[in-house]
Amino acid sequence: MAIRKGIIAGGGIGGLATALGLAQKGVGSLVLERASKFGEIGAGIQLGPNAFHAFDYLGIGDAARKEAVYIDKLRLMDALTAEEITHIPLGEDFRSFFGNPYAVVHRADLHGVLHQACIDSDLIELHTSTEVTGYRNHDSGVTVLLADGETLEGDFLIGADGLWSNIREQLIGDGPPVVSGHTTYRSVIPFEQMPEDLRWNAATLWAGPKCHIVHYPLTGWKFFNLVVTYHNDAPEPVAGKPVDKEEVRRGFEHIHPKAQQIIEHGKDWKLWVLCDREPHDQWIDGRVALLGDAAHPMLQYFAQGACMAMEDAVCLAHMFDSHERIDDVLNAYQEKRVARTARVQVSSRLIGEFVYHPDGAKAQLRDQVLQSWRPEEYYQRLDWIYGKTGLG
Secondary structure: OOOOEEEEEOOOHHHHHHHHHHHHOOOEEEEEOOOOOOOOOOOEEEEOHHHHHHHHHHOOHHHHHHHOEOOOEEEEEEOOOOOEEEEEEOOHHHHHHHOOOOEEEEHHHHHHHHHHHHHHOOOEEEEOOOOEEEEEEEOOEEEEEEOOOOEEEEOEEEEOOOOOOHHHHHHOOOOOOEEEEEEEEEEEEEHHHOOHHHOOOEEEEEEEOOEEEEEEEEOOOOEEEEEEEEEOOOOOOOEEEEOOHHHHHHHHOOOOHHHHHHHHHOOOOEEEEEEEOOOOOOOEEOOEEEOHHHOOOOOHHHOOHHHHHHHHHHHHHHHHHHOOOHHHHHHHHHHHHHHHHHHHHHHHHHHHHHHHOOOHHHHHHHHHHHHOOOHHHHHHHHHHHHOHHHHO
16 A cells, blocks of 8 residues: 555544554554643543444454443433433443443543553554644645644644644634534532432433533542533633632522532533534545544534544544545545534534523423433434444
């Protein structure tokens, strides 16, 4: 095979997964991370069965499974009444249907598994404190431009550099992300600080008018992940800003005290203003391609951001089986992934409005619809996202 080495901008979950996927095909890569060390900002993430499909392909299935917490159900609670609306069981029937479980994991733990696998690979080279600012295509490959003025040569470049991607800015040039006006606050608390009557083995969503709360166990039940979100018409992006508890309380004064108390147990709250982008159908420029949040950033409401990035990585690797020229590999990858990720982007917006935040008659409609579905119907309706079809 003529392809020798790719350069990957970004050492997050998507970038490291891409390096591992390429290594499965004997393709070497150089991963360039702008931060001074490899790591992940944030706390818990949810892993649908499609994430486990990707783990197995990338050769980290056993290691990833050891870090995960396997929850019993996805539980939807009414934040106004503190009553359960419905739940989706995640036991043997679920695992049999999808071929893999549903779980939750600390983002840093998952990133650590990917990072170690990259360290262990002879085909992957990792560099920190190296920011990719742009690129130049040419007949034999791509010149990668770095923030320090240096350049690197590669056979192709994968832009996995996140929501504020420099590669996307050159390739698409669609400006800043779309600000949703929804603000999320995140905290992680020790297990014993979670109210005893809320220590459920579930990914629990408390849905209320223009607000919601999510919690679930992490790291072998040592911690609980807390995520609370409300509409406050935030005008501009913010990421990881420390805030006091009083600010967090403001969007939840109208909900049931049982749900409110979760906020009282949180500490060291940090703020994110949720952003995404409009779906785009052009991720390729010559020997350059976008991946993960650089290609298709999405709101959190389908819990699929990391999963989609890992699917991208697997799909890209698959394309090396059937294509020799890198141009054909990248174009085939784009063709496979654009419609699927656009569906998740759009669905994430819709589910935020219909399931997470409705009020009045719309909330009653949500309850009526969701309560009418049997577990098997939920599984069938989720097969498009949790099945193996997204891997290419």
